[in-house]
Amino acid sequence: MNELTNNKPGWWKRMTVRLAQIDQHIRGDCWRWLVRWLYKIMAPFYDWGADRLMPDYRQAIAHLVDELAVSASDVVLDLGCGTGMVTLPASKRAQFAVGIDMTPAMLHQLQKKQANGRPGLVRGDVRCLPFSNNSFSAVTTSFMLLRLTTAEKQQVFREVWRVLKKNGRFGCLTGRHETGNAYPTAAEWQSWLEQSGFRNVAVAAYRDVYYLVKANRVLSQHEKN
Numbered sequence: 001m002n003e004l005t006n007n008k009p010g011w012w013k014r015m016t017v018r019l020a021q022i023d024q025h026i027r028g029d030c031w032r033w034l035v036r037w038l039y040k041i042m043a044p045f046y047d048w049g050a051d052r053l054m055p056d057y058r059q060a061i062a063h064l065v066d067e068l069a070v071s072a073s074d075v076v077l078d079l080g081c082g083t084g085m086v087t088l089p090a091s092k093r094a095q096f097a098v099g100i101d102m103t104p105a106m107l108h109q110l111q112k113k114q115a116n117g118r119p120g121l122v123r124g125d126v127r128c129l130p131f132s133n134n135s136f137s138a139v140t141t142s143f144m145l146l147r148l149t150t151a152e153k154q155q156v157f158r159e160v161w162r163v164l165k166k167n168g169r170f171g172c173l174t175g176r177h178e179t180g181n182a183y184p185t186a187a188e189w190q191s192w193l194e195q196s197g198f199r200n201v202a203v204a205a206y207r208d209v210y211y212l213v214k215a216n217r218v219l220s221q222h223e224k225n
């Protein structure tokens, strides 16, 4: 989010940007509690801050949901769902959506917004998904994988591959590498996903600051036999 400052940042914007910058350098288990602590502080103001720091973020999310062609036959999992900025739009189009996040305060904000008990909320760590194989037809994630090491990202992709149904779709919204070194390059996304078994990997720029990463979970050789 740090690239999205305007010319006259107020105290709130400066503080949020600083927290986001600190957050991007927190990696590994021993610091994970600090991530939760940061999001616990930010949770009540998260949507407000995101709308100001990233004025086109909701449009980018709509683009992600469109590009994944989420429809009434889909069961969608949203990783690191936070306050539900992706989970809620996805759940409106899907048969059902589930958001998973490790920070209770963020899930609490989502719980306050949701109507009719939809979507489902799970407190958990995306590195070890508490779902059976072949549970979802699509998996989304937005601005959360950055905080994981490369090995952890690959672990998450293997988990996503496991919980996706055959021919399931994966879609990820993230920052463009050109806007900051904290964001992986298109080639890195491509290679991590392909190494985890995904095919048809595509990384497309959306507006000035976003990458939309898409991939399909095709049949493995073992499943074909």
Ligand SMILES: C[S@@+](CC[C@H](N)C(=O)[O-])C[C@H]1O[C@@H](n2cnc3c(N)ncnc32)[C@H](O)[C@@H]1O
Pocket (backbone or CB within 6 Å): 035, 036, 039, 050, 079, 080, 081, 082, 083, 084, 085, 086, 100, 101, 102, 103, 106, 124, 125, 126, 127, 141, 142, 143, 144, 147
């Ligand atoms: C920048 S927020 C993004 C939230 C939401 N996806 C959005 O687009 O607004 C990152 C979220 O990822 C969650 N998170 C970070 N690491 C996680 C992990 N290992 N497992 C589950 N959630 C995690 C945080 O609690 C936080 O809610």
